[in-house]
Amino acid sequence: MSASTAPFKERYRRSVGDPDLKPRLLAFQRSWRESRDAQVRRLEQRTERSFDELRREFAAVKDSTLKRIDDYIAEFRANAEAAGATVIELSTAEEAVNYIAAVCKSRGIDLVVKSKSMVSEEIELNHELEQRGVTAIETDLGEWLLQLAEERPSHLVMPAIHQKRQYVAEILGEELGREFDPDDIPTMVASARDGLRRHYLSAGAGLTGANALVAETGSIMVVTNEGNMRLATSLPDVHFVTAGIEKLIPSWNDAERQLQLLPRSATAQTLSTYTTCITGAQPGKEMHIILLDNGRRAMRNSDVIGDALRCIRCGACANVCPPYQVVGGHTFGHIYTGAIGLVNTTFHHGIADAAGPQGLCVSCGACHTVCPVDIPLPKQILEIRHRSHQAGHAPLWERVALRLWARPRLFHHMMGLAALGSGFARLIGLVRRDHLRAPLPRRLRWRSIPALPMRPGRSLVESRAPEPRLADSPAAGQTVDLFAQCLADRLLPTAVDSTAKLIEAGGASVQLPESQHCCGLPAFDAGDWDNARRMAKHTIEALEDSEREIVTPAPSCVISMQDHWPRLFADDAEWRSRAAAVSRRVHDLADWLEGPGRLPDGCLSNGEAAAWTAHRFCQTSNRGDAWGRIDTLVERLTGEAALPLDEPDVCCGFGGLTSLAAPEVGAGILERKLSCIADTGCETLITNNPGCVIHLRAGADSSGASHQTLHYADFLAARLPKHP
Amino acid sequence: MTTTSERTALFADGLRAAQGELAPCRTWDDIWQYAISLSDETPVVAPAAYAHLQQGELPDENEPLRSIADRSVGITVATLAVAETGSVLLLEPAPIDRAVSLLTRRLIVAVAESDIVDELADGFRWLAQQPRAAAYATFVTGPSRTADIERSLTIGVQGPSRLVVAVLA
Numbered sequence: 001m002s003a004s005t006a007p008f009k010e011r012y013r014r015s016v017g018d019p020d021l022k023p024r025l026l027a028f029q030r031s032w033r034e035s036r037d038a039q040v041r042r043l044e045q046r047t048e049r050s051f052d053e054l055r056r057e058f059a060a061v062k063d064s065t066l067k068r069i070d071d072y073i074a075e076f077r078a079n080a081e082a083a084g085a086t087v088i089e090l091s092t093a094e095e096a097v098n099y100i101a102a103v104c105k106s107r108g109i110d111l112v113v114k115s116k117s118m119v120s121e122e123i124e125l126n127h128e129l130e131q132r133g134v135t136a137i138e139t140d141l142g143e144w145l146l147q148l149a150e151e152r153p154s155h156l157v158m159p160a161i162h163q164k165r166q167y168v169a170e171i172l173g174e175e176l177g178r179e180f181d182p183d184d185i186p187t188m189v190a191s192a193r194d195g196l197r198r199h200y201l202s203a204g205a206g207l208t209g210a211n212a213l214v215a216e217t218g219s220i221m222v223v224t225n226e227g228n229m230r231l232a233t234s235l236p237d238v239h240f241v242t243a244g245i246e247k248l249i250p251s252w253n254d255a256e257r258q259l260q261l262l263p264r265s266a267t268a269q270t271l272s273t274y275t276t277c278i279t280g281a282q283p284g285k286e287m288h289i290i291l292l293d294n295g296r297r298a299m300r301n302s303d304v305i306g307d308a309l310r311c312i313r314c315g316a317c318a319n320v321c322p323p324y325q326v327v328g329g330h331t332f333g334h335i336y337t338g339a340i341g342l343v344n345t346t347f348h349h350g351i352a353d354a355a356g357p358q359g360l361c362v363s364c365g366a367c368h369t370v371c372p373v374d375i376p377l378p379k380q381i382l383e384i385r386h387r388s389h390q391a392g393h394a395p396l397w398e399r400v401a402l403r404l405w406a407r408p409r410l411f412h413h414m415m416g417l418a419a420l421g422s423g424f425a426r427l428i429g430l431v432r433r434d435h436l437r438a439p440l441p442r443r444l445r446w447r448s449i450p451a452l453p454m455r456p457g458r459s460l461v462e463s464r465a466p467e468p469r470l471a472d473s474p475a476a477g478q479t480v481d482l483f484a485q486c487l488a489d490r491l492l493p494t495a496v497d498s499t500a501k502l503i504e505a506g507g508a509s510v511q512l513p514e515s516q517h518c519c520g521l522p523a524f525d526a527g528d529w530d531n532a533r534r535m536a537k538h539t540i541e542a543l544e545d546s547e548r549e550i551v552t553p554a555p556s557c558v559i560s561m562q563d564h565w566p567r568l569f570a571d572d573a574e575w576r577s578r579a580a581a582v583s584r585r586v587h588d589l590a591d592w593l594e595g596p597g598r599l600p601d602g603c604l605s606n607g608e609a610a611a612w613t614a615h616r617f618c619q620t621s622n623r624g625d626a627w628g629r630i631d632t633l634v635e636r637l638t639g640e641a642a643l644p645l646d647e648p649d650v651c652c653g654f655g656g657l658t659s660l661a662a663p664e665v666g667a668g669i670l671e672r673k674l675s676c677i678a679d680t681g682c683e684t685l686i687t688n689n690p691g692c693v694i695h696l697r698a699g700a701d702s703s704g705a706s707h708q709t710l711h712y713a714d715f716l717a718a719r720l721p722k723h724p
Numbered sequence: 725m726t727t728t729s730e731r732t733a734l735f736a737d738g739l740r741a742a743q744g745e746l747a748p749c750r751t752w753d754d755i756w757q758y759a760i761s762l763s764d765e766t767p768v769v770a771p772a773a774y775a776h777l778q779q780g781e782l783p784d785e786n787e788p789l790r791s792i793a794d795r796s797v798g799i800t801v802a803t804l805a806v807a808e809t810g811s812v813l814l815l816e817p818a819p820i821d822r823a824v825s826l827l828t829r830r831l832i833v834a835v836a837e838s839d840i841v842d843e844l845a846d847g848f849r850w851l852a853q854q855p856r857a858a859a860y861a862t863f864v865t866g867p868s869r870t871a872d873i874e875r876s877l878t879i880g881v882q883g884p885s886r887l888v889v890a891v892l893a
C-alpha cells in the first residue's frame with residue numbers, strides 16, 4: 001500500500017515523520033502567496049474591481065448555472081453533438097469506468113494517454129481500467145511521476161509537490177533504465193519528454209479533463225502548461241473527456257471570467273501556457289464527453305455544502321492552509337486535497353474517507369480569503385465535522401472531554417482541583433515561569449503545560465476596587481457585563497481582570513453575570529453540536545437577563561456567538577431569537593475600545609518604548625473584522641509602534657482541539673509562527689485570543705524563546721496610571 | 725483608447741513575462757531569413773503560414789505529427805494576439821495545422837500588428853463570433869513549461885522550448 005492510499009492514521013504518521021515535507025511546503029506557500037498577491041493586485045488595478053467583487057461575480061455565474069444545471073447540460077449536449085461529439089451523462093464512478101472500457105474494447109484500444117484530469121483521479125480510472133485490460137498512461141509530468149510511484153496527487157495543481165528530486169531521480173531512473181543526477185532537473189525533464197513521446201505515438205485514445213464546458217457552443221476548455229493535452233488530443237483517434245457536471249458555464253464570456261481567476265489563483269500566472277478550446281470531434285475522429293454526477297447533485301441539494309460545487313480546482317485553499325503545510329495533501333485530504341477535499345470527499349467517496357483529516361483543520365479561515373469563487377469553506381468544514389461526529393468518527397477522549405466541559409459545575413470543580421494541584425506543584429518546585437516542569441511524552445514536548453493560577457479571573461475582578469476613570473468614553477456611566485470566557489477565566493485570569501480595568505478606565509462599571517461558563521465553541525468546533533447547544537443555552541441563560549452591553553477578552557467567543565449560534569439553533573426559532581438577543585450585545589474588547597468604550601489616543605503612553613509585536617488572531621483577520629487589528633489599537637493608545645511581524649494573520653497552531661488531536665500539526669504551525677516572532681527581535685508578543693496566548697506562551701517556554709507573551713489587555717492595563 | 729504601438733509594447737511585455745521572445749521581423753521575408761539563421765535544417769511550415777511564405781517544408785499529409793516530431797524550427801501564423809497576456813491565438817482545426825506548433829523545438833509565430841487586441845476578453849469575443857473558430861483553438865502564452873519536479877521551472881517540457889513571435893507591420 002503506497003503512502004497515499006494507506007489508512008488515515010498511517011498517512012498521518014508518515015507525513016509527520018518526513019523531515020523534508022514541512023520546509024518544502026513552507027517555501028512553496030510563501031512564494032505562491034507573494035506572486036499570487038502581486039497578480040491579484042494587478043488584476044484589481046486593470047479591472048478597477050476588487051478581488052471580492054470579481055470572485056462574487058463569477059460565483060454568481062456558477063450559482064445560476066448550477067441552479068438550472070439540466071438546462072445547461074441539454075444546451076451543451078445539443079451543441080456538442082451537432083459538432084460530432086457524443087455526450088453521455090453518468091451517475092457513478094463505476095458507470096464512467098465501464099463506459100470508457102467498453103468504448104476501448106469495441107475499438108480495440110489497449111492504451112490510453114491521459115492529460116491531467118481530477119475526475120479521472122476521483123474515479124480511480126487508471127487502476128480500474130487496468131483491471132479491465134486497458135492501460136492508461138499519465139502524460140502530465142507530475143501525474144506520470146505519481147503513476148510511476150503508485151501514488152495519489154498531493155495537490156490539485158502541483159500533484160507531485162511532495163516528491164523530492166532524489167526520489168524523482170530514482171523512479172525515473174527505474175522507468176527509463178538509466179541513472180539521473182537529482183540536481184539536474186532539466187535532464188530529468190527532457191528524458192521524461194522522450195519517455196512519454198512513444199506512448200502518444202502508440203495510444204488508441206487520449207483522455208483529458210475540462211476546466212470548463214461551454215454550453216453555448218458545446219465546447220470544452222482546458223488549461224495546461226506542458227502541452228501534453230494538445231498532444232494527447234492530436235495523435236490518437238479517440239478523445240475521451242471526463243468532467244463533473246459542475247464544470248458547465250453558459251458562454252465564452254464566462255470562460256474568460258473564469259480565466260481571470262483560475263491561473264492567477266492556481267500558479268500565479270496571468271494565463272497558463274496553453275488555453276485550448278475544442279468543439280466537437282475532429283474530422284475522422286471520435287470525441288466522447290462524459291459528464292459525471294458522482295454525488296454532485298446531492299451536494300447541490302445541500303444548503304450548506306452546495307456552494308462547494310463552484311470550485312474551479314485552483315488549489316489556492318491548500319496554498320494558504322497552515323496544517324496542509326505541515327502534513328501535505330496525502331494526509332490533508334483524500335483524493336481531493338486541501339480545504340475543498342475536506343468538504344467534497346464526503347460526497348464523492350463517503351464520510352468514512354472524509355472523516356480522518358477533519359481534525360487537522362485549525363478553523364483559521366484562511367482558505368476562504370483566497371478562494372476565487374468565494375466558497376465558505378470554513379463553515380462547510382464545520383458542517384462535515386458535525387456529520388462525521390454524528391457518524392461516530394470522533395475519538396473517545398474528545399467525546400468524554402466535551403461531555404465534561406459541557407457541565408459547568410463539574411468543569412468548575414475540575415478546574416479548581418487542577419488549580420490546587422498546580423499550587424501544590426508550585427510548592428514542591430515543579431513550576432517554573434508558570435509552567436509545569438514534569439516530564440512529558442516526546443510528542444507533547446513542544447509545548448509546556450501551563451500551571452493553573454490559584455484564583456480565577458472573575459475573583460480577581462470582584463476582589464479589588466474599581467479602576468479610576470482615566471477618560472470619558474462614550475459609554476461612561478454605563479454598566480457592562482463581562483463575559484470572562486471559560487479558558488481565560490482559569491488559565492489567563494489577569495487578562496480578564498485587565499479587560500475589566502480597561503472598561504472601567506473609560507468610565508463604565510463592570511458586572512460579572514453569575515453562572516457564566518462556555519459559549520460552546522470547543523464542542524461546536526469538534527462537531528459535537530448537542531453538547532455545543534447545551535453550553536450555548538447555558539450561556540444565553542446566564543447573559544439574557546439584562547439589556548447591558550457584553551464585553552469579552554475572547555474574540556473566538558464573539559465569533560462563536562455571532563456565527564455558530566444561529567447554526568446551532570437553525571431549527572429552533574425560540575432559542576434562535578434568544579441567542580440573537582444576546583449576541584447582538586456582545587463586543588470583543590478591542591471592538592469596545594474602538595467603539596462605545598473608546599479611549600483617547602495616546603492615553604496609555606507611559607513614556608517607555610517597548611519592543612513589541614502583535615500576532616493577530618487568525619479567525620478575526622480572515623473574517624475581515626477591523627477590530628482584529630489589535631496592533632493598530634495598541635499603537636493608537638500607547639503611541640508605540642509595533643515591530644513588523646511577517647505573516648501576522650497566519651494561525652499560531654492553537655486551533656482549539658486540533659493541537660490536542662494532532663499535536664504535530666499544532667507544533668509545526670507554532671514553529672512557523674515562533675520563527676517569524678523571533679525575526680522581529682521583540683521582547684513582548686501580544687495577541688488577542690486567550691487560547692492563542694496560552695498556546696504561544698507555552699510554545700515559547702518550551703522552545704526557550706526569550707520574549708514574553710501577553711494578552712493585549714494585560715499589555716495595555718500595565719500602562720494605566722499607577723494608583724495607591 | 726490604446727494606440728497600436730502601445731498595444732504592441734504591452735503585448736511584448738506580456739510575452740516576455742511568459743518567457744516568450746519577440747522576433748526582429750516585420751515582414752514574411754524577415755521571418756524566413758530569421759528562421760534559416762537559427763538552424764541548418766529546413767524550417768517546417770504550417771499550412772496557414774505556407775500560404776504567405778511559399779517555401780519551407782509542409783508536414784506530411786498522412787503522418788503530419790510523426791513527420792516533424794522534434795524538428796528544430798517551425799513557422800506558424802496566429803489569428804490574433806492579446807496585449808494583456810502576451811498570448812497568440814492559434815486556430816488549428818486539423819492535426820496537420822497543429823503539427824508545427826506542437827512538436828517543433830523552436831516555434832516562430834507570425835501575427836499582424838493590426839490583429840493585436842487589448843484584452844483576453846476581446847479574444848474570446850472574437851472566438852465566440854466566428855463559426856467553427858473554436859473547433860480547435862489555443863491561446864498560447866509562452867513556451868511549454870513544467871514545475872512538477874520540486875517546483876523548479878523548466879521550459880520546453882512537451883511542446884516548443886522557445887516561442888518567438890514576429891509582429892508583422
Ligand code: SF4
Pocket residue numbers: 156310311312313314315316317318338339340367370371372373374375377
Ligand atoms: S475551493 Fe476555492 S480555493 Fe479551493 S480549489 Fe476550489 S476554487 Fe480553489
